[in-house]
Amino acid sequence: MNSRVLVIGAGSIGNFVGGKLGVAGADITLVGRTRMLDEITASGLRLTDLDGGDDALTADRFHVATEPDDAGSADLVLVTVKSAATADAVRELCGKIRPGTVVLSLQNGIGNDSVIREILPQCVVLAGMVMFNVVHHPGGRFHRGTEGGLAVQDDPALTPFLDVFERAGLELRRYPDLRPVQWAKLLLNLNNPINALSGRPLREELADRDYRRCLALTQREALAVMSRARIRPARLTPLPPRLMATLLTVPDALFQRVAGQVLAIDPVARSSMADDLALGRKTEISWLCGEIVGLGAMVGMPTPVNQRLIELIVAAEQGDRRAWSGPELLRQLRDAAAGGSAEHRANER
Numbered sequence: 001m002n003s004r005v006l007v008i009g010a011g012s013i014g015n016f017v018g019g020k021l022g023v024a025g026a027d028i029t030l031v032g033r034t035r036m037l038d039e040i041t042a043s044g045l046r047l048t049d050l051d052g053g054d055d056a057l058t059a060d061r062f063h064v065a066t067e068p069d070d071a072g073s074a075d076l077v078l079v080t081v082k083s084a085a086t087a088d089a090v091r092e093l094c095g096k097i098r099p100g101t102v103v104l105s106l107q108n109g110i111g112n113d114s115v116i117r118e119i120l121p122q123c124v125v126l127a128g129m130v131m132f133n134v135v136h137h138p139g140g141r142f143h144r145g146t147e148g149g150l151a152v153q154d155d156p157a158l159t160p161f162l163d164v165f166e167r168a169g170l171e172l173r174r175y176p177d178l179r180p181v182q183w184a185k186l187l188l189n190l191n192n193p194i195n196a197l198s199g200r201p202l203r204e205e206l207a208d209r210d211y212r213r214c215l216a217l218t219q220r221e222a223l224a225v226m227s228r229a230r231i232r233p234a235r236l237t238p239l240p241p242r243l244m245a246t247l248l249t250v251p252d253a254l255f256q257r258v259a260g261q262v263l264a265i266d267p268v269a270r271s272s273m274a275d276d277l278a279l280g281r282k283t284e285i286s287w288l289c290g291e292i293v294g295l296g297a298m299v300g301m302p303t304p305v306n307q308r309l310i311e312l313i314v315a316a317e318q319g320d321r322r323a324w325s326g327p328e329l330l331r332q333l334r335d336a337a338a339g340g341s342a343e344h345r346a347n348e349r
Contacts (some may be wrong), residue, residue, distance in 0.1 A: 002027045003164050006074035008089050009081035010036050010064070012134040012272065013106060016142040017078060017170060019045040019149075022062050024056045024168035029063040029070060037064040043140035050145055050266040053169070055143035066122040076161055077103045077123075079116060080130075083287040086112050097123060102157045104128045105226045106150065108189055108272075109287030110182050113153070127178045128152040129185050131236070133202070133269050145269025146202070151185075153178040175234075183226060184233035187241055189288050190218045193309045196283070197316065199274075199323030203265040210326025212248040212255065217333050219245040221305045222292045228299040277316050285313040308336035 007018035010032025019338040022028040022045070030037070040132045043066055063070075071077065071093050075100035081089045086107065097103075099122035106128045107110045131148030150165070152158065154174035165172050175181055191206070194214050198205045205211045223242060226233060237244050238259070247259055276283045289306040296303035312324075312332065324332075 003161055004073055004075045005029070006068060006071055006077045006283060008068060008077060008079045008093075009085075010040070011080065011082075012136045012142055012275070013130050014078065014080035015040060015045060015136075015140075016047055016134045016144060017080065017106065017130065019047045019057050019062070019142065020055065021164055022057045023047070024164050026164050026168075027063075028061075029065060029068075029074070031065050031068050034040060034066060037066065039138075040064065040140045045140040046139070048143045050147075050269075052141075053144075054057055065212075068092050068096060071101075072096075072098055074101060077101060079103060079105045079107060080238070081107070082282075083107055083109045083112055083284050084282060085224045086115050087119065090116050100124060102126065102155075104152065106130050108185075108284055110179070110186065110291055124155065124157040126153045126155055126158070126252070127182065129178070129182060131185065133265075133271070135266070135269050136275070141145040143266065143268075145266035147264055149173055151175060151178065151181050168279055180232060180234040181236070183231055183235045184241065186288065186291060187219050187222055187233055187235065190292075190306070190309075191215050192220060192273040192288060193283075193285060193313050194218070194329065195271040196277050197309075197324045197329055198274040198326070200270075201265075201267060201270060202269045203267055206265070207252060207256070208326050209249070209252050209255070210330045214326070214329050214333050216245045216248040217305050217330075217337060218289070218309065219248075221303055221337070225292055225299060225301050225303060228301055229295055231295075257283065273313070277313075277321065282317060283313055285310050289313075304336040304339060305333050308333055 003029050005021055005026045007030045009012045010030040018028045018030050041059050044059045048054040102124045103116055104126050105116055113125055117125040129151045132144050133146040135143045137144050150170050151173045154176055193213055195205050197200055198211055233241050273283045289309045292306040294304045
């Protein structure tokens with residue numbers, strides 16, 4: 001019998017992952033906003049990737065809904081909404097979902113699974129992360145623009161679904177403890193606000209040394225706070241996180257020779273935060289840089305670089321849109337770091 005999969009959040013990630021599972025034979029229901037559902041109902045789903053993959057799923061091979069009314073028939077629920085919407089979206093499942101149903105969070109940030117578990121204590125709630133970027137093109141096309149797979153908290157309850165994920169080309173990378181992976185992915189996602197503020201595609205932005213210096217400042221601050229909190233992020237890149245932060249600062253030619261794999265990105269791919277700003281939506285900045293600022297407050301360390309990125313993104317959300325050049329943005333973050341260091345020294349005296 002085919003697995004019945006309910007996707008809460010028919011956005012770029014939800015439609016790509018759900019669509020791939022549908023191609024692999026799962027019975028898929030996509031829950032989302034009317035505008036998106038109208039588009040994919042009219043066109044079907046086309047799922048492409050930077051490696052040349054090209055799958056199609058006609059509209060008669062999946063279901064759509066604005067509310068998860070059929071949650072009781074689901075074997076697996078994937079939560080792919082933005083972090084800010086997690087609690088409200090999951091509450092819609094209360095009284096509908098069967099006890100023991102596997103609910104997998106495929107979201108950015110730290111702790112969404114805890115939010116879900118509190119609301120649905122009768123379900124098997126697992127943390128997960130999507131390690132690739134998806135770009136939405138008109139006409140129901142969703143394009144994986146970067147390398148990566150799905151990382152999940154391991155649990156025996158996942159066993160019935162391993163085969164369909166593998167057939168979909170989305171083999172689950174299972175970890176006994178996903179938290180180190182989540183913190184490592186958060187370090188990588190600290191580039192999202194930098195990319196959004198740059199106004200450039202990811203590959204073009206990361207090929208520019210000044211933008212990479214911005215990311216290095218952000219990551220080093222995050223690593224210092226994690227160290228004090230005794231958090232050890234997993235290694236997701238060819239180099240450990242601290243060495244990767246150093247490599248980001250080398251000249252462009254050397255970076256391209258040593259870290260060419262980092263630039264294995266589709267030319268049109270942008271961060272999800274850039275897409276949010278372009279569409280006038282609230283971003284997930286509070287679940288990215290905000291996690292670092294919150295952790296810093298918890299362990300008594302200032303985090304002025306991440307705080308400044310929050311301020312710039314919030315200003316952009318409120319209409320102060322501009323494309324920051326690498327030197328301009330680097331100056332903003334260096335000035336913030338210098339001011340934060342001075343404040344920290346004064347507080348310690």
